[in-house]
Amino acid sequence: MVCIDEKIRSRSAKVGVVGLGYVGLPLAVAFSEAGFKVLGFDIQQKRVDWVNQGKSYIADVSEARLSSALANNLLEATTKQSRLKEMDAICICVPTPLTKTKDPDLSYVIHESEELSKYLRHEQLVVLESTTYPGTTREVMLPILERSGLKGGLDFYLAFSPEKVDPGSKKYYIKNTPKIVGGINPNSTEVAALLYQQVADVVVPVSCPEVAEMTKVFENVFRSVNIALVNELAHLCEQMGLSVWEVIDAASTKPFGYMPFYPGPGIGGHCIPLDPYYLANKAREFDFHTRFIELAAEINEHMPYHVVFRILELLNNRGKSLNGAKILVLGVAYKKDVEDTRESPALKIIQLLREKGAEVSYNDPYVSQIHVPAGDMESVEVSGECLASMDCVVIATDHSCYNMGEVVARAKLVFDTRGVTRGLKQANIVRLGE
Numbered sequence: 199m200v201c202i203d204e205k206i207r208s209r210s211a212k213v214g215v216v217g218l219g220y221v222g223l224p225l226a227v228a229f230s231e232a233g234f235k236v237l238g239f240d241i242q243q244k245r246v247d248w249v250n251q252g253k254s255y256i257a258d259v260s261e262a263r264l265s266s267a268l269a270n271n272l273l274e275a276t277t278k279q280s281r282l283k284e285m286d287a288i289c290i291c292v293p294t295p296l297t298k299t300k301d302p303d304l305s306y307v308i309h310e311s312e313e314l315s316k317y318l319r320h321e322q323l324v325v326l327e328s329t330t331y332p333g334t335t336r337e338v339m340l341p342i343l344e345r346s347g348l349k350g351g352l353d354f355y356l357a358f359s360p361e362k363v364d365p366g367s368k369k370y371y372i373k374n375t376p377k378i379v380g381g382i383n384p385n386s387t388e389v390a391a392l393l394y395q396q397v398a399d400v401v402v403p404v405s406c407p408e409v410a411e412m413t414k415v416f417e418n419v420f421r422s423v424n425i426a427l428v429n430e431l432a433h434l435c436e437q438m439g440l441s442v443w444e445v446i447d448a449a450s451t452k453p454f455g456y457m458p459f460y461p462g463p464g465i466g467g468h469c470i471p472l473d474p475y476y477l478a479n480k481a482r483e484f485d486f487h488t489r490f491i492e493l494a495a496e497i498n499e500h501m502p503y504h505v506v507f508r509i510l511e512l513l514n515n516r517g518k519s520l521n522g523a524k525i526l527v528l529g530v531a532y533k534k535d536v537e538d539t540r541e542s543p544a545l546k547i548i549q550l551l552r553e554k555g556a557e558v559s560y561n562d563p564y565v566s567q568i569h570v571p572a573g574d575m576e577s578v579e580v581s582g583e584c585l586a587s588m589d590c591v592v593i594a595t596d597h598s599c600y601n602m603g604e605v606v607a608r609a610k611l612v613f614d615t616r617g618v619t620r621g622l623k624q625a626n627i628v629r630l631g632e
């Protein structure tokens with residue numbers, strides 16, 4: 199029998215990628231570009247069909263790359279979990295959301311592990327890529343996979359390797375982002391590291407999956423805490439009549455010991471708003487309260503409320519009530535130049551404004567429709583007349599394609615939550631943090 203490391207080295211190993219979303223689809227394409235035969239698994243038939251037709255639904259994967267992988271016969275997608283048995287290596291990229299009460303929801307990981315346990319065979323490598331709390335791979339996945347009768351680390355290999363995509367980034371992608379790998383035993387780490395060496399320039403093996411799991415959550419907590427700190431500073435600057443943007447720019451001239459983070463309308467995406475809760479929840483098992491982490495989440499989650507309060511105040515100062523005011527929100531994706539609206543603070547802002555009786559419309563060149571509690575909304579065209587007819591234009595997401603000079607020239611009042619109008623001096627601009 200040819201062992202898995204020989205198959206990986208010769209690139210004859212078949213790679214399965216489970217969950218063809220923001221993480222899984224780019225990974226599947228990266229493995230096929232490295233010469234592996236890749237089978238993508240998803241429970242959504244339409245995603246499977248799109249992949250097989252070469253239609254990309256993830257901005258970071260161009261249709262040209264997808265079509266070339268298909269033309270080379272190195273990529274295929276399926277909903278059939280039974281085909282997991284054909285795979286030599288399986289990377290699991292399913293969602294890890296929160297429940298309504300903000301507890302970790304591992305149902306996707308558990309369900310997939312149960313499916314996998316039916317088809318697991320000798321010499322397979324299984325890697326969990328979904329972000330989760332330390333202990334998930336060994337405490338949750340391993341016992342389920344061992345229901346197959348096979349022993350983890352001996353009959354099959356099991357590791358955790360966090361995905362680190364930065365959606366929309368033109369600078370960092372799978373190849374040039376170091377990949378952390380931690381297996382349940384040295385053999386598992388070694389085989390998983392060998393697999394990722396085929397697609398990433400630098401692979402960093404760590405002693406166990408728990409370290410790899412903690413590393414990923416720590417990276418996101420680090421961002422959450424620093425964003426909360428600068429959001430708090432933005433509040434203070436507003437009270438003190440200072441500009442937080444000027445303070446950050448000045449602090450950024452320090453060549454050591456400082457790294458800029460920026461305030462904003464809140465945090466979004468699938469990582470930063472969620473992952474800190476995974477760690478905070480696990481910590482409670484150890485009678486440990488992650489006070490820093492929870493305080494940061496509280497400050498960040500309050501930002502949409504603060505933005506709405508500022509808009510209300512600005513209108514009030516102009517003798518106008520929020521109830522009945524016409525407000526245009528520019529950008530609803532959670533960050534610039536992406537189409538992802540998951541946990542986007544703009545959605546919360548729109549919801550709060552509507553609850554207070556404002557007449558809200560939005561524009562986002564990447565997002566044609568949104569679902570908010572008061573009903574679905576469609577992106578409107580931003581014309582000069584549209585801008586001029588608004589009581590307030592709120593810059594919620596600073597997509598590069600927006601012409602801010604034009605927006606400011608036409609609108610009566612602009613509330614900028616991202617500091618993108620910093621270079622402009624017009625009196626109708628009010629910025630968060632000033």
Ligand SMILES: NC(=O)c1ccc[n+]([C@@H]2O[C@H](COP(=O)([O-])OP(=O)(O)OC[C@H]3O[C@@H](n4cnc5c(N)ncnc54)[C@H](O)[C@@H]3O)[C@@H](O)[C@H]2O)c1
Binds near residue numbers: 222241292469
């Ligand atoms: N989006 C990011 O920027 C990012 C970055 C790093 C890590 N992560 C983590 O990666 C994981 C996946 O995130 P994502 O953004 O790619 O999610 P996503 O929702 O974009 O994609 C997940 C896919 O998994 C599919 N799926 C669910 N259960 C399945 C199953 N049993 N079998 C096959 N397919 C299944 C869904 O249909 C969906 O297409 C999460 O844990 C997330 O926290 C995300």
